[in-house]
Amino acid sequence: MARVAIVTGGTRGIGEAISLALKDMGMTVAANYAGNEEKARAFTDRTGIAAYKWDVGDYDACQEGCAKVAADLGPVDVVVNNAGVTRDGTILKMSREMWEDVIRINLGGCFNMAKAVFPGMRERKWGRIVNIGSINGQAGQYGQVNYAAAKSGIHGFTKALAQEGARAGVTVNAIAPGYIDTDMVAAVPADVLEKIVAKIPVGRLGQASEIARGVAFLCSEEGGFVTGSTLSINGGQHMY
Ligand code: CAA
Secondary structure (H helix, E strand, O other): OOOEEEEOOOOOHHHHHHHHHHHHOOOEEEEEEOOOHHHHHHHHHHHOOEEEEOOOOOHHHHHHHHHHHHHHHOOOOEEEEOOOOOOOOOOOOOOHHHHHHHHHHHHHHHHHHHHHHHHHHHHHOOEEEEEEOOHHHHHOOOOOHHHHHHHHHHHHHHHHHHHHHHHHOEEEEEEEEOOEOOHHHHOOOHHHHHHHHHOOOOOOOEOHHHHHHHHHHHHOHHHHHOOOOEEEEOOOOOOO
16 A cells, blocks of 8 residues: 655645655655645646645645545555745844744644644554754744744654654655745745855755755655654755
8 A cells, every 4th residue: 555645835936846756756646735725736747746735834724635535545655844934024023923933833843744644644543744943943044933933843852752753664754855945934034045145155045855855764664764854955064
């Protein structure tokens, strides 16, 4: 039986590349999305991958969404918590809503999804959870106290849940992407982005497929001894 995988935010950007990479590994993939139905339909037409709409920041919606995927495709073996948003601004200009949205969606989404799938993975003694963190959760970033806090939280969440899953065959890992050529990064003002790219030793933005490759490894059968780790894929921008 093919493994069943859910990729949150899986119809665009890094998530789309991850959905495709897991499909190429022979998995049955469900790509979750929160927003644009038209774009999601185009994604399904393009890739043959089913798209499911729910908000990962909503606990009940995650329970319902994951149950629906399991009913349609089978028990969920793999979850990639990729969905995330930015609400950038210096703390002087950051509203409480900008803070709460990012914590609820980026960090809360990981908890909500794990609550929905972790019990079944434990019972079946096999699971892979990959959480997409960020270089900005490791190093901080001017204008992103909300995003850096949520992504940093994801790295702690990963190490804690990895300890709970280890004996039951459930690995939990994180990837910390650097600046990747996606709509999210394209939204950074051009002059600011230029300065950021100048500090990337590899000398360019990353490609979504370069993140997906790492996710595919962590989700593979052979990845079973890797747990609680963070794989940085950032062109050398942050080394430690
Ligand atoms: N360090 C120190 N000072 C900085 C700075 C930095 N990194 N960046 C800007 N400043 C300074 C500016 O020089 C400026 O100083 P002066 O007033 O003396 O000229 C001051 O801070 C104000 O800066 P801005 O004009 O940029 O302020 P703003 O309010 O217009 O915009 C901002 C602030 C929205 C945060 C904008 O700087 C910005 O968008 N920065 C990019 C944030 C970023 O990298 N986001 C990543 C999004 S992609 C992502 O998150 C994916 C991932 O995981 C990597």
